Amino acid sequence: MDRESINRMFTRRRLQRLAGLLSLALVAGCHTDMWIQPKAKPLQQSDFFADGAASRPPVANTVAQGQLRTDDHLYTGIVAKKYVDEFPFAIAKQDIERGQDRFNIYCSPCHGALGDGKGMIAQRGLALRAQPATYHTERLRKMPVGYFFDVITHGHGAMFSYAQRVDPDDRWKIVSYIRALQLSQHSALEDLTAEEQGQIDEKPVGIGIAAAAGDTHAGTNGAAAGGHTEGGSKH
Amino acid sequence: MSQLFKPSMNTLARVSLSCALIVPGALVVGLSSITRSPYNTKVEVPLDQPVPFSHTHHADELGIDCRYCHSSVEKSGFAGIPPSHTCMSCHSQIWTNSPLLEPVRESYEKDIPLVWNRVNKVPDFVYFDHSIHIAKGVNCNVCHGPVQKMQMTWKGKPFFMSWCLDCHRDPGKYIRPKDEVFGLFRKYQESSKGANLTGSEYSLMATAHYKPSKEDQARGRKLVQEYGIKVETLSDCYICHR
Numbered sequence: 001m002d003r004e005s006i007n008r009m010f011t012r013r014r015l016q017r018l019a020g021l022l023s024l025a026l027v028a029g030c031h032t033d034m035w036i037q038p039k040a041k042p043l044q045q046s047d048f049f050a051d052g053a054a055s056r057p058p059v060a061n062t063v064a065q066g067q068l069r070t071d072d073h074l075y076t077g078i079v080a081k082k083y084v085d086e087f088p089f090a091i092a093k094q095d096i097e098r099g100q101d102r103f104n105i106y107c108s109p110c111h112g113a114l115g116d117g118k119g120m121i122a123q124r125g126l127a128l129r130a131q132p133a134t135y136h137t138e139r140l141r142k143m144p145v146g147y148f149f150d151v152i153t154h155g156h157g158a159m160f161s162y163a164q165r166v167d168p169d170d171r172w173k174i175v176s177y178i179r180a181l182q183l184s185q186h187s188a189l190e191d192l193t194a195e196e197q198g199q200i201d202e203k204p205v206g207i208g209i210a211a212a213a214g215d216t217h218a219g220t221n222g223a224a225a226g227g228h229t230e231g232g233s234k235h
Numbered sequence: 236m237s238q239l240f241k242p243s244m245n246t247l248a249r250v251s252l253s254c255a256l257i258v259p260g261a262l263v264v265g266l267s268s269i270t271r272s273p274y275n276t277k278v279e280v281p282l283d284q285p286v287p288f289s290h291t292h293h294a295d296e297l298g299i300d301c302r303y304c305h306s307s308v309e310k311s312g313f314a315g316i317p318p319s320h321t322c323m324s325c326h327s328q329i330w331t332n333s334p335l336l337e338p339v340r341e342s343y344e345k346d347i348p349l350v351w352n353r354v355n356k357v358p359d360f361v362y363f364d365h366s367i368h369i370a371k372g373v374n375c376n377v378c379h380g381p382v383q384k385m386q387m388t389w390k391g392k393p394f395f396m397s398w399c400l401d402c403h404r405d406p407g408k409y410i411r412p413k414d415e416v417f418g419l420f421r422k423y424q425e426s427s428k429g430a431n432l433t434g435s436e437y438s439l440m441a442t443a444h445y446k447p448s449k450e451d452q453a454r455g456r457k458l459v460q461e462y463g464i465k466v467e468t469l470s471d472c473y474i475c476h477r
Contacts, residue, residue, distance in 0.1 A: 034359065034360045035359060035360065036358075036359055037359040037360070039359065041313070041359075042315070043313070043315070043316055045350065051347065051348070052347075052348065052350075053348055104300070105300040105302045106303060109297070109298075109299055109303065109325070109426060110325075120297050120298060120299075120330070122330065124297070125328060125329035130328070147252065157329065157466070158328055159322065159324075160323065160324035160327070162324075163302075163319075163320075163369040164306075164320070165306040197262055233313040
């Protein structure tokens with residue numbers, strides 16, 4: 001082939017077209033249009049709103065459908081300016097178990113699996129300004145259930161509110177489990193039936209957090225709380 | 236007139252013919268291995284964060300349940316990243332002077348969101364939902380790798396469509412009893428780094444490659460029936476592309 005025919009084959013025009021085609025093939029790999037769509041997912045950033053977040057907080061006093069919380073007993077634990085001493089719904093065994101589950105997630109890091117205030121934080125934070133409370137005091141055993149509900153909802157002292165993370169129903173179930181814990185740590189052997197006394201040395205059956213070192217407690221445990229064991233070690 | 240094709244052209248033809256085969260092949264293999272390499276997928280590459288938050292420390296050493304922070308994972312599609320309020324429920328009391336926690340304190344006091352860098356992501360045209368997976372006994376680590384061992388969070392799986400489908404076609408391979416979704420983290424923590432775990436439990440808790448044993452798979456297939464999972468429709472396109 002002579003030089004001239006080669007030149008004719010690769011005219012500038014043709015080269016440009018070829019480059020255009022090749023770059024089209026490259027661009028075909030960059031399909032961002034569907035990958036990043038103009039829609040907002042939860043917690044996504046946004047440069048449109050002043051606070052930089054795509055999710056909008058509801059306008060003050062918004063009531064979501066079906067969430068008009070008129071039942072003071074259920075949603076505040078306070079009726080006529082007094083803490084209620086009754087649960088807003090009947091507590092069955094599975095409610096206490098649900099309460100145990102939620103308690104172990106949200107409360108046990110500070111209050112300990114047994115509610116004795118010896119959770120991981122209490123053991124780690126050597127210089128805590130306020131020690132987590134134990135539930136096994138005369139004062140708290142006498143407190144109405146509404147008080148515990150209120151503390152979970154609004155926090156107390158150094159404790160923050162857990163209202164965002166624990167739904168009202170679950171808060172009541174946690175309270176029912178706290179009652180079970182209080183009973184378990186404050187019963188005498190004689191309070192149990194003969195049959196229950198026989199079960200004391202059996203292995204606890206609950207799924208609960210096994211007590212960490214230093215969490216061991218003498219005395220009876222779960223059996224007193226309506227056949228409901230929590231996973232503390234026995235003696 | 237001189238010869239149009241010289242004999243040496245034969246070699247040239249052969250070479251160019253084989254190049255025509257090899258070059259596209261190499262391109263395909265090369266490009267797809269780039270696609271699947273950590274360079275592209277970011278798998279097992281720890282991400283920088285505004286606060287050096289450690290899952291090893293909080294989830295394993297301190298034994299905090301995943302739901303303490305990712306509180307919506309059981310009930311919504313989105314697992315949720317904890318607000319600084321959650322961090323401060325402990326850090327208003329402990330490690331209050333740590334300079335590492337300054338961004339958290341500032342965010343809490345001034346009420347401006349802390350911006351974490353996203354580790355796991357599916358494209359916007361894919362619909363994903365956590366709650367259904369948790370409800371059917373898929374452990375977090377099947378999809379995220381050994382989270383409770385990560386100092387800085389990294390991505391455990393590339394989230395290719397083929398990977399989702401591998402499970403959706405036969406979920407029995409991977410699903411486990413529901414109470415193990417969170418129970419296994421506790422078991423791992425209590426068994427001093429997995430000493431008492433079975434082989435497949437260990438592979439799930441401590442490595443990025445879960446290897447379910449034969450028995451686990453057999454149990455999983457029974458659970459598929461028990462949980463009423465409709466495997467026939469689970470790999471239909473509309474499940475994930477809606």
